[in-house]
Amino acid sequence: MTASEGLVELDVTGYANGGAGIARRGGRVIFVDGALPGETVQAQITDDSHVAYAKAIAATIVVPSDRRVAPGCPAAAAGAGCCNLSAVDPAYARELGATALADVLRRIGGFSGDAPTAPAVEALAEQSTGWRIRTRLAVGRDGRAGLRGRRSSTIVTEPCAAPVAGLLDDVDALGARPGTELVLMAGADGTRHAGELEAARVARGGGRRRSAQRSRGARSGLRAVRNLAGDDLVTHRVGARSWEVPVTGFWQAHRNAPETYVDAAVTMLAEVGVTGSVHAWDLYGGAGVFAASLLDRGAAHGFTVTSVDLVDTDPGALAAAEVTLADDPVRIHRGAVAATVAGLDRPQIVVSDPPRSGSGLAVVDAITAADPTAVVHVGCDAASFARDLGRFAANGYRVRAWRAFDAFPMTHHIEAIAVLTR
Numbered sequence: 001m002t003a004s005e006g007l008v009e010l011d012v013t014g015y016a017n018g019g020a021g022i023a024r025r026g027g028r029v030i031f032v033d034g035a036l037p038g039e040t041v042q043a044q045i046t047d048d049s050h051v052a053y054a055k056a057i058a059a060t061i062v063v064p065s066d067r068r069v070a071p072g073c074p075a076a077a078a079g080a081g082c083c084n085l086s087a088v089d090p091a092y093a094r095e096l097g098a099t100a101l102a103d104v105l106r107r108i109g110g111f112s113g114d115a116p117t118a119p120a121v122e123a124l125a126e127q128s129t130g131w132r133i134r135t136r137l138a139v140g141r142d143g144r145a146g147l148r149g150r151r152s153s154t155i156v157t158e159p160c161a162a163p164v165a166g167l168l169d170d171v172d173a174l175g176a177r178p179g180t181e182l183v184l185m186a187g188a189d190g191t192r193h194a195g196e197l198e199a200a201r202v203a204r205g206g207g208r209r210r211s212a213q214r215s216r217g218a219r220s221g222l223r224a225v226r227n228l229a230g231d232d233l234v235t236h237r238v239g240a241r242s243w244e245v246p247v248t249g250f251w252q253a254h255r256n257a258p259e260t261y262v263d264a265a266v267t268m269l270a271e272v273g274v275t276g277s278v279h280a281w282d283l284y285g286g287a288g289v290f291a292a293s294l295l296d297r298g299a300a301h302g303f304t305v306t307s308v309d310l311v312d313t314d315p316g317a318l319a320a321a322e323v324t325l326a327d328d329p330v331r332i333h334r335g336a337v338a339a340t341v342a343g344l345d346r347p348q349i350v351v352s353d354p355p356r357s358g359s360g361l362a363v364v365d366a367i368t369a370a371d372p373t374a375v376v377h378v379g380c381d382a383a384s385f386a387r388d389l390g391r392f393a394a395n396g397y398r399v400r401a402w403r404a405f406d407a408f409p410m411t412h413h414i415e416a417i418a419v420l421t422r
């Protein structure tokens, strides 16, 4: 290893959850953004403040991996923070995702030989481009819309390759005003819907970390939406059901995700022996896609869902659920899961599909205290998924089956689903 002009030469030997390559130098682990296992890179150290590890960015690939491919996403190639694995062979990216998942299941979840073998990551579509049905773009002072830079607040106007065909066509002609965000969503029939989200009001001061947190909080808070194209409500379909979801509301990003996940959940519940009449909880249920499929598909798999408690915080998603599930035995609860579950009827089945931060230990404890026969736990962040599963295991629930999906192709993110029983 040599150091020149602030760069260090590193041999990358592993891959970490989060998409960085792993190298070692002077007894420390170095997480190298943009590097793959087997590569030698010249890297710039970006964070040297920790005793056990440092962070770096690959500046030059000296010896490339033979699994590198031509970058598939123009926006990422121009520095946008979207498709961080767009220059990696998609099959190899899935292998790396499975390796990272297995690693966090062991290290964070504490899983070893008594759990099923960690799952492979399955593709949701043949292509790794053209899968994303919703996206948010920042609108710059010049009125041009684009993705934020990976390590900067610059706006990259080259197109991302992830959105479905047509979603990003001529976005600047939609008329979103400078400083706002442009929200785009494709409906089940392919129609594009667009809204302008008013600029987030972010309080100032308190250091870089605090202000980044404030900025995220402000962006996710309630903000006015001005319709720019299509409708305020977007029609999505799963099986024979349809939902009318606000253009800013939650819907799975990959066009094939909802059908795949509900099919996986119902099939795995049957495989672990759920039978008879059951009451279910659909926690972090959004518009009630899992609730509907449990009701509609259980009978074909040997169990009958007689009623569901659906819990979510998002008023738009719950309004969609109220319409779609109006004639079904579903009680809708608006509120945080942690504050709501204690008052619900005892379930035999629980589906829990939290945001990236996971359910957290208190919610896992509340679920296991209700003593369900089976839990379907879904995670879009491998580390929080592993942590939550570890808590289920500590509370006496065993993973009986799990699957993982390449739900965000060309990125390091994966989605995983586990079914547990006591």
Ligand SMILES: C[S@@+](CC[C@H](N)C(=O)[O-])C[C@H]1O[C@@H](n2cnc3c(N)ncnc32)[C@H](O)[C@@H]1O
Pocket: 250, 251, 252, 283, 284, 285, 286, 287, 288, 289, 290, 311, 312, 313, 314, 317, 335, 336, 337, 338, 353, 354, 355, 356
């Ligand atoms: C990954 S989404 C899953 C939605 C739904 N299961 C689906 O597949 O469409 C996570 C959901 O959790 C909701 N949410 C986030 N934090 C929550 C909390 N503390 N309590 C209840 N719901 C929450 C969000 O509004 C969002 O709908």
